[in-house]
Amino acid sequence: MDKSFKIPPKSPAYLTKANKLPEILIGLIGKEFKLTGKTRTDGSAIRKIIAREFFKNELPERAMDTEFEIVPPRKKGVPKILREFIDTYVVTSGTSYNLQVWNRIPNCKTVLVKYDSGASLKCNEVRYVFVKIDNENNKIASIIILTADYIETHFGKFGKPTIKHQLLISNKARNQIYSSESKVLYYPDSRKLSYYITDSYDKHNNSIANEPNLQNLYSIGLLVEIVAKKLVGRILESNSTKNRGQALERMTLELLGYEMAIGKNLMGGFPDIPNQLLEVKVQDAQTVDLGKFSPEREEVVFIENNLTTFDVRYLIALTDPKTGIIEGIVLAPGEKLGEIFTYVSDVSYKCQRSIPMSFFDLYKGQCVFNP
DNA sequence: TGGGGCTGACTTAGATCGTA
DNA sequence: TACGATCTAAGTCAGCCCCA
Numbered sequence: 001m002d003k004s005f006k007i008p009p010k011s012p013a014y015l016t017k018a019n020k021l022p023e024i025l026i027g028l029i030g031k032e033f034k035l036t037g038k039t040r041t042d043g044s045a046i047r048k049i050i051a052r053e054f055f056k057n058e059l060p061e062r063a064m065d066t067e068f069e070i071v072p073p074r075k076k077g078v079p080k081i082l083r084e085f086i087d088t089y090v091v092t093s094g095t096s097y098n099l100q101v102w103n104r105i106p107n108c109k110t111v112l113v114k115y116d117s118g119a120s121l122k123c124n125e126v127r128y129v130f131v132k133i134d135n136e137n138n139k140i141a142s143i144i145i146l147t148a149d150y151i152e153t154h155f156g157k158f159g160k161p162t163i164k165h166q167l168l169i170s171n172k173a174r175n176q177i178y179s180s181e182s183k184v185l186y187y188p189d190s191r192k193l194s195y196y197i198t199d200s201y202d203k204h205n206n207s208i209a210n211e212p213n214l215q216n217l218y219s220i221g222l223l224v225e226i227v228a229k230k231l232v233g234r235i236l237e238s239n240s241t242k243n244r245g246q247a248l249e250r251m252t253l254e255l256l257g258y259e260m261a262i263g264k265n266l267m268g269g270f271p272d273i274p275n276q277l278l279e280v281k282v283q284d285a286q287t288v289d290l291g292k293f294s295p296e297r298e299e300v301v302f303i304e305n306n307l308t309t310f311d312v313r314y315l316i317a318l319t320d321p322k323t324g325i326i327e328g329i330v331l332a333p334g335e336k337l338g339e340i341f342t343y344v345s346d347v348s349y350k351c352q353r354s355i356p357m358s359f360f361d362l363y364k365g366q367c368v369f370n371p
Numbered sequence: 372t373g374g375g376g377c378t379g380a381c382t383t384a385g386a387t388c389g390t391a
Numbered sequence: 392t393a394c395g396a397t398c399t400a401a402g403t404c405a406g407c408c409c410c411a
Contacts, residue, residue: 043406044380076404090407098372102405162373166404245376246410282376287404291375348405352372 005051005083008068008113009060012121015085016060018145021127022367024057025050025143028131029367034138035092046131047088051081059083069114076348077104078112079126091132096354099128099151106148106158106351124148132360142360143367150370151353158351165294166287168342169330174318177328184228185340186331189220190311193277193333201226201257218256218276220313220331227255228329231317236282236324248317248326249273249280270301271312279334281316288316288341295334296343310335 009015016024028049035042060083070078079087091097104110104123113121127145134141152158177185189197197219218226236247249272256276270293271279281288293299295309314337318328332340363371 041379092407094408098407098409100406159372162375164375164405168402287377289374289376342402350405352374354372 005054005081007062008070008082008085008121010063010067011115011117011119012125013119014060016054016057018127018147018369021084021086021129021145022143022369025053025129025145026367028053028140028143029365031140032138033131033133033140035090035133035135042090042092043088046090047080050086050088050129050131054081054084063115067116071111071114072103077102077123082113084127085121085125086127086129088129088131091130091357091360093135094357096356097130097360099353099355100350101148101158101352102350103348104351105161106353107152130360132364142363142365144360144363144371145367145369147370151355155353155355155359158353161349161351163349165290165296165343166348167290167294167337168287169283169316169318173341174328177318177330180328182224182229183232183328184224184331185328186220186224186228187333187336187340189313190333190335192307193217193311198222216275220333223276223278223313223315224331227252228315228331230255231326231329234326236317236319236326245280245282248282252278252280252315274302276313277307277311278313278315281314283316283318294343295337298335308334 031049033046033049062083072078079085081088087101089097089099104112104126106123106126108123110123111120112123112126124147127147128151130144130146131140132142132144133139148158177183188194197217199219199222201218201222202216231248231251234251236251253273256273258275270291271277273280279293281290293301293309293312295312295314297309299309301307301309301312310333312334314330314332314334316330317326318330319326330340337343
């Protein structure tokens with residue numbers, strides 16, 4: 001996308017009026033658009049197409065560098081097409097569309113761009129451009145431009161912001177683990193746990209639902225022997241992303257000696273296996289999604305025992321993305337992860353709101369603003 | 372509805388080349 | 392030799408999907 005779109009307009013008054021936006025984009029209706037299936041590729045392609053239409057039209061005059069300030073650090077939460085204060089979204093299939101707005105509360109008045117004149121552009125002024133794709137005919141079926149206020153009024157408020165922590169394991173670090181003899185990289189338990197853990201295996205009947213029982217907590221050293229080393233070489237069936245994590249969890253439970261009825265649901269929550277204070281993760285790309293909890297900062301997980309994210313043991317299975325074979329294991333207390341790997345610098349969060357697909361179908365062949 | 376997962380676009384850093 | 396332009400690799404992070 002042209003860099004000029006990353007510069008805000010000279011002032012909010014220079015933005016194209018929202019009710020004029022359909023006139024600019026109407027020409028795209030019926031135009032060919034083939035989905036690649038690669039989500040970010042499609043999202044990027046649509047953004048470029050929309051931007052091109054604005055380019056054909058006259059862009060709002062740009063602000064000079066000295067006239068404004070982007071308020072959020074690292075421009076997080078600022079719409080991609082800043083010159084028109086627009087974010088674009090691709091709507092494909094399904095019965096509802098899950099709108100995810102990243103790093104801003106959509107319908108709030110937090111300032112994103114602050115002008116020296118005193119004017120500002122706020123979160124609730126972002127225009128959301130939804131491009132509905134006709135999958136069968138590979139064409140743009142409709143373009144619907146909405147405001148956050150319209151979305152909340154018609155479909156309900158956005159859900160609470162959900163935080164996403166991520167950890168990076170570089171290929172270099174990964175290869176170091178692969179080239180080691182055991183293929184297992186591990187570190188001893190946190191000092192707090194070291195007084196409670198045991199090095200001897202004793203099959204017991206505690207459910208995974210139980211809170212950690214400090215008498216039966218296996219040490220990382222023992223977990224390496226009974227779980228980690230035995231996981232190396234096993235295959236994680238890659239039928240779906242979520243199932244793979246669960247497959248690893250089941251394998252781990254089995255190796256720990258817990259009995260799991262076939263088809264029985266796992267606990268969910270944090271950590272995955274509370275009874276062993278063990279969080280299980282699969283990694284075949286560079287990024288490990290830690291989810292809501294992260295040991296980057298110490299956070300109490302079990303108040304009763306004052307156990308924190310630093311004490312939780314992380315078992316990360318490094319797998320080959322093509323074969324699903326576990327080629328290496330990282331087993332370390334949360335407090336160590338940051339020393340070995342890199343946390344994604346800023347925490348990202350998203351606000352979600354589902355919009356029924358029937359809403360988009362209503363406007364097939366049209367380009368409309370807040371209909 | 373909240374949360375987790377993969378993926379690849381985008382960004383940044385580093386390397387190399389061309390010209391003055 | 393210095394500087395800028397261009398190319399490449401590594402690092403970052405969010406879009407869309409799926410599931411409980």
